[in-house]
Amino acid sequence: MQTFKYFVSFYKPYKGMFFLDLFCAAVISAVDIAFPLIFGWCTGTLFLEGPDAIYHGLTWLIPAMLVMYIVKAACRYYVTCQGHIMGAKMETDMRRDLFEQLQRLSFGFYDRTNTGTLTSRIVSDLFDISELAHHGPENLFISLIKILGSFAVMLCINWQLGLCLGAVTLVMLWFSAVQNKRMEATFADNRKKVAGINASVVDSLEGIRVVQSFANEPLELQKFGKANENYLKSKEANYRAMGAYYTGNHFFQGLLYVTIVLAGGLLAARGEISIGELATFVLYVNVFVSPLEILIELTEMFQKGFSGFRRFEEIMKEVPDIQDAPDAGELRDVKGDVSFHDVSFAYEDGVPVLENISFDIPAGRNVALAGPSGSGKTTICSLIPRFYDATAGEVLVDGQNVKDLQLHSLRDAIGVVQQDVYLFDGTIADNIRYGKWDATEEEIMDAVRKANLQDLIDSLADGLETQVGEKGTRLSGGQKQRISIARLFLKDPKILILDEATSALDNESEAVIQRSLRDLAKGRTCLTIAHRLSTIQNADEILVIDDGGIAERGTHKELMKKNGIYARYCRIQFENAGGDADGGIRE
Numbered sequence: 001m002q003t004f005k006y007f008v009s010f011y012k013p014y015k016g017m018f019f020l021d022l023f024c025a026a027v028i029s030a031v032d033i034a035f036p037l038i039f040g041w042c043t044g045t046l047f048l049e050g051p052d053a054i055y056h057g058l059t060w061l062i063p064a065m066l067v068m069y070i071v072k073a074a075c076r077y078y079v080t081c082q083g084h085i086m087g088a089k090m091e092t093d094m095r096r097d098l099f100e101q102l103q104r105l106s107f108g109f110y111d112r113t114n115t116g117t118l119t120s121r122i123v124s125d126l127f128d129i130s131e132l133a134h135h136g137p138e139n140l141f142i143s144l145i146k147i148l149g150s151f152a153v154m155l156c157i158n159w160q161l162g163l164c165l166g167a168v169t170l171v172m173l174w175f176s177a178v179q180n181k182r183m184e185a186t187f188a189d190n191r192k193k194v195a196g197i198n199a200s201v202v203d204s205l206e207g208i209r210v211v212q213s214f215a216n217e218p219l220e221l222q223k224f225g226k227a228n229e230n231y232l233k234s235k236e237a238n239y240r241a242m243g244a245y246y247t248g249n250h251f252f253q254g255l256l257y258v259t260i261v262l263a264g265g266l267l268a269a270r271g272e273i274s275i276g277e278l279a280t281f282v283l284y285v286n287v288f289v290s291p292l293e294i295l296i297e298l299t300e301m302f303q304k305g306f307s308g309f310r311r312f313e314e315i316m317k318e319v320p321d322i323q324d325a326p327d328a329g330e331l332r333d334v335k336g337d338v339s340f341h342d343v344s345f346a347y348e349d350g351v352p353v354l355e356n357i358s359f360d361i362p363a364g365r366n367v368a369l370a371g372p373s374g375s376g377k378t379t380i381c382s383l384i385p386r387f388y389d390a391t392a393g394e395v396l397v398d399g400q401n402v403k404d405l406q407l408h409s410l411r412d413a414i415g416v417v418q419q420d421v422y423l424f425d426g427t428i429a430d431n432i433r434y435g436k437w438d439a440t441e442e443e444i445m446d447a448v449r450k451a452n453l454q455d456l457i458d459s460l461a462d463g464l465e466t467q468v469g470e471k472g473t474r475l476s477g478g479q480k481q482r483i484s485i486a487r488l489f490l491k492d493p494k495i496l497i498l499d500e501a502t503s504a505l506d507n508e509s510e511a512v513i514q515r516s517l518r519d520l521a522k523g524r525t526c527l528t529i530a531h532r533l534s535t536i537q538n539a540d541e542i543l544v545i546d547d548g549g550i551a552e553r554g555t556h557k558e559l560m561k562k563n564g565i566y567a568r569y570c571r572i573q574f575e576n577a578g579g580d581a582d583g584g585i586r587e
């Protein structure tokens, strides 16, 4: 019922169109019901009254029928055209709401959801819903008027025949209800399997470079083949259910005619019905049966549309893990102090990743996080912009709990440079402007210079207007990295999180980017996740994360002197890199 109410709410903005659509549908049905009546009156009365009466009757009957059919055509036009437009408008509203919701949902949701499945919801589910939204009420309305109207007239013509027809129809409805349930299950399964195919395609295409570099096309084909095969099996089950449903219904429709001919013949033989009445009755059986067919098709549309709508509702009801508290305040005049007080965190219940972490980073300081892979460095950084919320303790920015701040103002104050830079399809300028949508040309050029991008821009025929390709595939790793730094120069955040952005680059690119990053870090609080310890020796403080806690802290010199975990890591890294075995990082 709730789902139904939610569905109906999408009609609200188009109430006028909706009721006009229903009105037109009612006119179409009324004309269809009137025709056999007129026919019955002509054959039963008018045509028996002699030529003069016939001529006289036709002089008003023909224009009246012409007007009826012109009005019906106009209504049909409205229903076909405006009705569809209304459906498309509702589909657009739902797609907008869904996209808005997807933008709101937090990292946690995307950790457990496949993007291929979401794409399928945005495209095919919504189309089916729109078809139902438009055709559903209108077809139901037309069908009910025709079925009830024609049945009432048939009862008036001959109630015994009418009851025979009603009895066969009841058996037919029972059969439909049973088959319908079976069909519904197969439609729901179909949707799941289509989502599976989408997920498989998106996953494989997004990783196409990895696939080809491993020459793993046959493996991908095998995985896709499985999803494809599953879809085929589901479709087969679906068509079997549909076959039984449609064949059964058509059989019962035939049975209706056989029953009427048989019972009508017997009644005519006993003189209880005239031939004219029987002919009119048969015409009404047509009016009665055709909407039954529409209702049957509507059932399929309803199954598809409603199972799509349930999936749509599922996402719309998803409450974002991270959202503004009702009394959240704006983070203003940001200084850039960051503190963790006894912070613990777990992605999954019972599997702690961080336990009782505490530290303070005064504004403008440069702190590095070091430690083995998987120790929780990235997780610590994710808690500051509230990509996830701490399960215990407090994360503070400028002394305020991040949970008490408006998300947009908090995230405006934080810039993140990731190892994996994501560039959007578009030009270099578009991607730089992502840091500040209203940036002027001069501001962009200034960011370009500061990020050491000038040489690249000068070397490209289209300069800033060069297309970067999907996810920036036409650019090198270093170039993408510099674009991501340029957009942070534009954003100008007070707090910087650097997930050691240069670890995948060659020495020359690294040197250029390190220079840009040093410029970017000036006057900001900077938290660097170090993968190579050589890059963090100048940090004001190094926090060594191990086993979900802070194992050591201090400057590089202090930690080397301490000769603990950090010193051991340094030695291992430099031995591997062929450097001094005593951890003698170039100082």
Ligand SMILES: Nc1ncnc2c1ncn2[C@@H]1O[C@H](COP(=O)(O)OP(=O)(O)OP(=O)(O)O)[C@@H](O)[C@H]1O
Pocket (backbone or CB within 6 Å): 111, 347, 348, 353, 371, 372, 373, 374, 375, 376, 377, 378, 379, 380
């Ligand atoms: N989205 C996630 N869902 C569930 N577990 C996660 C998620 N992200 C990370 N983890 C787990 O949390 C732990 C800490 O991961 P994190 O990425 O913070 O480590 P890290 O120190 O940054 O590692 P690296 O140096 O390799 O980047 C790991 O055990 C990891 O498997």
